[in-house]
Amino acid sequence: MGYTYRDSGVDIEAGSTAVELMKPAVKRTMRPEVLGGLGGFGGLFALDLKKFSNPVLVSGTDGVGTKLRLAFQMDKHDTIGQDAVAMCVNDILVQGAEPLFFLDYLAVGKLDPERVANIVTGVAKGCELAGCALVGGETAEMPGFYPEEEYDVAGFSVGAVNREDLIDGSKIQEEDVLIGLPSSGFHSNGYSLVRKIFAPYAMDTVFPELGEPLGEALLRPTRIYVKTVLQLLSKHQILGMAHITGGGLTENIPRVLPEGLGLRISISSWEVPALFTLIQRLGEIEAAEMRRTFNMGIGFVLIVHPDEVKAVQDELQSLGEMSYVIGEVTRGKGVEYV
Known part of the structure; x- marks a missing residue:
């Protein structure tokens, strides 16, 4: 009897099983604009032209990076998909776009249906939190390319905003105010440095300042x-x-400023979470390096006119969201920390 595809390491039946296992989670992300179901050659989405009468489509793509290594180490795969979604939808949100749909790409060394379903369930959870539909994706089994226990996950999101509501930063002026929203940890950035510094410690280590196992703090998914x-x-x-x-x-906020404007950020205006102070201490990392590598506890920043600050913060509070006035827009260039 001749060789089969399974003999080469690719199990088509396992792929079909994985799709069946993930269907309930994917179904929970559906929006009325989605046409068809999971399993087609393309995801179908009918844009609501009553809501978006003058639409601009905004797209973003990203992965999770070396945070995946911690998921492998802990054999915990149900949250990493949310990171992939968050990195995309938070980016397109910056321009005022509502995320409409998401597609994921998952490449594995060996297709374990339950693990794949866990990963995609995390993707679906992220889509639910963002209000966007998971309209499709791709799971590629690639033996000999990835080790059997490893994988990579990435994706992209498409959103829409009416052209007149597009936010491009062009109206920002000197003395406008920065409002910061808390992060849930390192999110999905800086993990090459994170892994280097925490390499000597087991993932079940409980540092007193964290009050929880190190691995749980490091794998906490990116906020949406x-x-x-x-x-x-x-x-x-x-x-x-x-x-x-x-x-x-240091580098992300200036990206939205008009030419000739900079920032003054008050480093005492919010309490930097213990996870950041811990890694700074263990790695003897300089303050400037911390600020250009990690989010320091602020995951998203809004820039508003001074007259709008109270109303915006009151609204955030009514939504159950903490916020901090962290600085202001200045004449000049770059970021000054005071």
Whole structure:
């Protein structure tokens, strides 16, 4: 009897089993605009032209990076998918776009149906938190390319905003105010450095300042800010926004500023979470390096006119969201920390 595809390491039946296991989680992400179901050659989405009468489509793509190594180490795979979604939807949110749908790409060394379903369940959870539909994806079994116990996950999201509501930062002026929203930890950035510094410690180590196992703190998924921010945009004028990813506060906020403007950030205006102070201490990392590598406890930043600050913070509080006035826009260039 001749060789089969399974003999080469690719199990088509396992792929079909994985799809069946993930269907309930995917179904929970559906929106009325989705046409068809999971399993087609393409995901179908009919844009609501009553809601978006002058639409601009906004897209973003990203992965999770070396945070995946911790998921392998802990054999915990149900949250990493949320990271993949968050990195995309938070980015397109910055321009005022509502995320509409998401597609994931999962490449594995050996297809374990339950593990794949766990990963995609995390993707679906992220989509639920963002209010977008998981309209499709791809799971590729690649023996000999990835080790059997490893995988990579990435994806992309497409959103829409009416052209007149597009937020491009062009209205930002000197003395406008920065409002920071808390992160849930390192999110999905800086993990090459994180893994290097925490390499000597077991994932079940409980540092007194953390009060929980190290692995739980490090694998906590990236926050998704979509529903909170879309509520704000429906009631208040937000002049600019920044998703604090690689580059930290130092590099991400200036990306949305007009030419000739900089920032002054008050480092005492929020309490930096213990996870950040711990890694700084263990790695003897300089403050400037921390601020351009990690989010320092601020995952998303809103820029508003001074007259709007109280109303925006009151609205955030009513939504159950903490917020901090962390600085202001200045003349000049770059970021000054005071």
